[in-house]
Amino acid sequence: MTTPTDLDVTGARTADAADVITGARERIDALDDRIIGLIQERMAVSAVIQDARISSGGRRVNLSREMEVLAHYREALGRPGTALAMTLLELCRGRI
Numbered sequence: 001m002t003t004p005t006d007l008d009v010t011g012a013r014t015a016d017a018a019d020v021i022t023g024a025r026e027r028i029d030a031l032d033d034r035i036i037g038l039i040q041e042r043m044a045v046s047a048v049i050q051d052a053r054i055s056s057g058g059r060r061v062n063l064s065r066e067m068e069v070l071a072h073y074r075e076a077l078g079r080p081g082t083a084l085a086m087t088l089l090e091l092c093r094g095r096i
């Protein structure tokens with residue numbers, strides 16, 4: 001049931017809107033948990049690649065591959081996709 005508190009926390013002006021927002025926010029929280037899990041999985045896989053390359057005498061970072069990753073996100077998501085990919089790369093290989 002919707003209470004005045006639900007209206008406050010959602011910013012809605014009606015009980016119906018507050019119900020929609022509360023339900024949709026639960027879905028967003030669940031999606032964010034999955035996204036965070038996928039990012040952690042990506043970090044682990046990226047670390048395997050970096051460790052293998054470094055153990056073989058190579059460098060941690062491979063810029064030509066990073067350009068491919070940036071283009072992939074930009075093509076899928078537009079300009080903000082590039083910023084997102086840069087953040088993901090930083091999470092996966094640290095700052096350069």
Ligand SMILES: C=C(O[C@@H]1C=C(C(=O)O)C=C[C@H]1O)C(=O)O
Nearest residue numbers: 046049060061062065066092093
């Ligand atoms: C994972 C790699 O190593 C580094 C990390 C990358 C990534 O997390 O996507 C991409 C390029 C490299 O700088 C790779 O070369 O594929």
